[in-house]
Amino acid sequence: MQCNATPSLLFMNAGQCLDTLDRVLTALSPGHSFQESLQELLAALAEDMHFDRPHIVVQDPDSGELRLSLSYDQADSPEAAYAPGSGITGQVFAEGRPIIVPCMRGRADFKNRMFGRSEEEMARLAFICVPVHVENGDKTEVVGILSADTPTAPQAELDLRCRFLQTVAILVGRQVAWLQEELSRRHACILADEPLANGLPSSIIARSKSMHHVLRRLTQAGAGKATVLLRGESGVGKELMAQALHAASPRRNNPLVMLNCAALPSELIEGELFGWRKGAFTGAVQNRAGLFRQADGGTLFLDEVGDLSAIAQAKVLRALQEGEIQPLGDERRIKVDVRLVCATNRPLEELVEQGLFREDLYYRINVFPVFIPPLRERPEDILPMVEHFIEMFSKEYGRPVRRVSTPAIDILLAYHWPGNVRELRNVLERAVLICDDAVLRSHHLPGMLQGEKLGAPIWATGTMGLTETVANVERELIIAALAKAGGNIHQAARDLNITYRIIYYKMKKYDIDFKKYLSPSITGSRAAALTPGSETRGIS
Structure with missing residues (x-):
């Protein structure tokens, strides 16, 4: 039927x-x-x-x-x-x-x-x-x-x-x-096959002095085999820095194995790290090589190392000190050659004082600490990252976005980015997805970036008043109209359905220079003739 x-x-x-x-x-x-x-x-x-x-x-x-x-x-x-x-x-x-x-x-x-x-x-x-x-x-x-x-x-x-x-x-x-x-419960081995620039992956975007300092530290650490501890807030890019460190090391042609210690229950971490022998426990139907053995000759990256259980901490310490591990249910001790890189956003010193993290392990992994600053402390990196993510997501989703408007850039630069690079990436992914124009504008960005909280009107937060909000929208619309009209003020006024006098007044109010948007063919005397207030104001 x-x-x-x-x-x-x-x-x-x-x-x-x-x-x-x-x-x-x-x-x-x-x-x-x-x-x-x-x-x-x-x-x-x-x-x-x-x-x-x-x-x-x-x-x-x-x-x-x-x-x-x-x-x-x-x-x-x-x-x-x-x-x-x-x-x-x-x-x-x-x-x-x-x-x-x-x-x-x-x-x-x-x-x-x-x-x-x-x-x-x-x-x-x-x-x-x-x-x-x-x-x-x-x-x-x-x-x-x-x-x-x-x-x-x-x-x-x-x-x-x-x-x-x-x-x-x-x-x-x-x-x-x-x-x-x-x-x-497996983690892929990642090989460093990116082209290198000064010993680091060329995909890393860093313009600020603080990040250049971080990259220099990683280059220095890469040459040796000391344990490195990457510190910084969640979302700053510690995993990417671990990949950079591995790429800058002599172990770059060997595997980089990664594990987020907070992603698995504490009772599973031990088997994940050190492996097990068949029959060691119910469900162990075959031998399993742990991550230390998978990373033999290469690098093991432990993210959120502060979440390791006490038993796992003791075994990681032994692996670092003795260079050997013991799988679950196995009497043998197996030699491994692993370079350990750890990362955390938690204050390990406080965890040590509280008895939640072994002091001896802390000193073992803190041989070469590297602090990655939050995004709000390196605003010079925001615009290059914005350009990178806009290009990446426009290509991925087949969207027409090619650039970001000035008001939108101002909002991105003014925001404090509590989620750091991860939050910036997600914001731009959303914006590209909902933008149907070649220009990503401020209204494509989430309200929270403009001070909006819990659905409250922007002016109710005290961070941006109604007058300022309206002015930003007006300025953005005029700039967009001028860009579309190739700097022709009369055409821009017609597109906006306002008079020449009004658009001229608004351009002076918001300090908008129409010459920035002139078509390449309009130069010299013609550009001067189009200047507001000239004798040829009727030219369109």
Whole structure:
């Protein structure tokens, strides 16, 4: 029996879509665990966009099967596994392209394994499934699936819903790779294959004196084998600095293995670091080489080292002192040659005084400390980073953004960036995503950057008054009109639907020089003729 499509539900309301994307990007911002971020993302799809049963499926790296990971209503989602190519979900994973099922009932390849939908539900529901991609060098790898039920509708509307889910899947792509690591409890080895400039990766953006000092310190540390402790607030780029240190060291052709000590429960850290022997505990069905052995001859980076358990601290100290480790359930001691790099945003000295961190381990890892300053203390780095992220996200999302307006730059420079580089990256990713113009403007930036808190009006915070806000908007619109008109004031006035006298007054008020926006062909005497107040004011 065939289904009849329901009338259009006006699903793709532009404002609603932007609000949902804003909620998704906020969920992926600093301060949330990965699982919490994905759960909030699914909640946004269900509550704001009215998708039914949104869920994410990821690949199990051991078996190669697809397994259900997270859904909006966990109680309604039993475990289910799909071999690649089996069912709609398996087909999307195998082929790497989205599939729309206009009506579930009567579709032979729709297996209905996960939620046990009734015949009545299947008669009125469509199913949309899109792949989650991750860029892996020159290749695009499908690492997961994002899908949802939705009421049956005309094909054009289902296509719009599918495109919306694809946009969300782009945002999830890089995050899903982290979930694979959490499920498999494995951490990839990273080889330093970037071109080097002065011993450091050329991708590092640093213009400030303080960051140049940090990079000099890393270059000095790279030549030796002393343990390095990277210190700084969350989001300042300690992981990138660890990669730079490894790239500047003689070990650059050997693996760099990375572990976030706060990402795993304390009872799992020991096995992750030192490995285990088959039969050491329930579930240990095969031998496992720990991260110390994986990093043999290379570098091991322990992020958030202050979160190590007391037992793990003792074993890390022994590995540093003796150069050997002992896997769980194994009587042998195995020699390893590992250069240890640690990072933390916690005050280790206070943890030592409180008895939460071993004093002897503290002195072992603090041989060569490097402090990475927060972004608010190095404003010279903000604009180069903005240019880098704008170019990167414009290319990634296929957006037209090419530059940032002056008022928007002023806001970015004035903000205090508590989340540091990570927050700057997320803000610009959101801004590029919602910007439909070649110029990213201040209204594309989150309200919190302009002093907005908890939804309060900007002028209610006392940081920016109504008059100043209106003036910023006026100035930005005039500059944009002049740029579009190639410096022609009369045309800019017409585009803004105001008189020449008003735009001339506003240009003087806001100190706007129209000559900056003249077309290259307008030079010399013609530029002088277009100057406000000249005898040829009628020229347009």
